Amino acid sequence: MKAVLVALVLMAYAFIFAPLLVVVVVSLNGGTVASFPIESWSFRWYGAAFANASFLNGLWTSTWLAVSCTIVAMPLALMAALALSKVEFAGKSAVEALLMAPLLVPGIVIGIALLLSASLIEVRNAPMRLLAAHVLIALPYCLRTITASLARMDGSLIDCAMSLGASRWRAFIHVTVPLLRPGIMAGMIFAFLQSFGDVPVSLFLTDARNNTLPLAIMAYLEYGVDPSVAAMSSIVTVSSLALAVGLERLVGLRRAVG
């Protein structure tokens, strides 16, 4: 029985990680095509990837976009989560559903809708459009993780802090925020990754100078496959993993998500 369980777990891990491993292996290929098995090993495709202007531009755009998106989405989600957990008001569940809606609406629909709306209100600035769109799709993730942390927080702690002389604000800073930190951190990671990896929404909102990395990779693939795509993907995969592991070490991501 236990052996079966172990086998199932191993298979699940293989299902998730094997394709990633293949990408990394292919990126280290010394040949000119993405072939498998590998005949010679080399870092030449990493060099090629970094020589590619559209990749570099995409990496830069995606990075600042993901960082700004996280910075904007998190406070908004925090405020929304606090309001939804503490205040009773008419239409509360409707607001809750609305904030979670970006999870349910297909990205491509969100993309088209935002493109049409942006041109309607004359927003022609691609970075602004992208940022607004990414905040929108990141919000539900931040909201969910913070709400989960809030639900686990004992409400009498705030009463207690205030009975000890804390103002509402100091109680928030000294008690609420530290206790929500795992949820906030997890939400930030999700927001960052959601923004960084997005294709369908960004597809409609970029312009020639502001293209995101996933879109740059897709555009490159239209002309043919070479291992520089795998090299770029490996860099992104390893950085994301490093980010997740680093934050896990720092604040305990598992506590936040689990």
Added chain:
Amino acid sequence: MSYLLIDQITKTYGETRALDEVCLEVARGEFVTLLGPSGCGKSTTLRAVAGLLDVDRGVIAIDGRDVTRVPINDRNIGMVFQNLALFPHMTVAENVAFGLRMRNVPRSERSRRVSEALAMVRLAGFDDRYPHQLSGGQQQRVAIARALVINPGVLLLDEPFSALDRKLREEMQIELRQITRRVGITSIFVTHDQEEALTLSDRVVVMNGGRVEQVGAPDAIYSRPETAFVADFMGARNILACRIVRATPEEVELDWNGVSLAALPPRNQWHAVDQRVLVALRPELVCIGSVEGTTRNRLAGQVAARIDQGGFISLIVSLVDDPERTLTVRQSKLDETRNGRAAVGDPVTVSWSAADLVILRDRPRDQDRVGSPAVN
């Protein structure tokens, strides 16, 4: 002058009155317990004093200062919450220091006062532990130290020991009382446990349905209840609906549905002949056999049930004249050894002295009130 004054505070939630003109005066350094069943308003009263809820009407004053509309963080109270509410992300020392930090006490004085407070609750050296690393009793003591270190005007405790097992609870009660005596702090303690209230308090306030039923010293609450609710809540199982036959300054003669009983005249109460009254009788004050020196209050009965409750035995005795009417009698093991064991069906004589029959303030027709006890 009273140190803490609660004057006619009222709080309504929709249709229900959580607090109905609650009045209480507490002297400086006094330990007062609010006692009652859940929903009686005891916790609501405490939360009103703390400033955790706004009362609709009435006044709360601490040391001559009207705090009715003062927010909780400016009332200078120390509160121990039911679930303790220790900050899980702070060490013991940080928890205790929190109130001082919020008062901007300088660091050096802060650490000195934290050490003193921890020493007071016998937790010196636990500074760097986290709450989850402590036992239940140690967590209690941290919560008490945290509430007291800020030198509050009043210490408020909301059923802090309800989650502890019996032995630890008794230890904590003794310890809490020692600490509050030493500090000389005015304390309000909320509990639903009669024994706890009697053990801890200078005075007990029994509450029911958002109102104060009786205020008094533990002994008075226990042996001289004023209302049927207090009598029943404090375990006076026998509440008899009687009629006054004759009232003299020395004795009141009562008619319990054909049975003549004698009681002492109650203080501060006037009773007219023919008035209907409720009378309470504690089960442990009823003797099997005869009380010496009196021929009154003697009834013939038969044991209808015998319940062994460990330290004592409860007998349900039904009257020979009217088997529908019963009295609950509590015997200690020693009584039983002395008087012989009464088995179900045995004929017995029960008796009690006139001093133990307590004439209550409320009338038999008050019986439709909330939480009213069964009456014989």
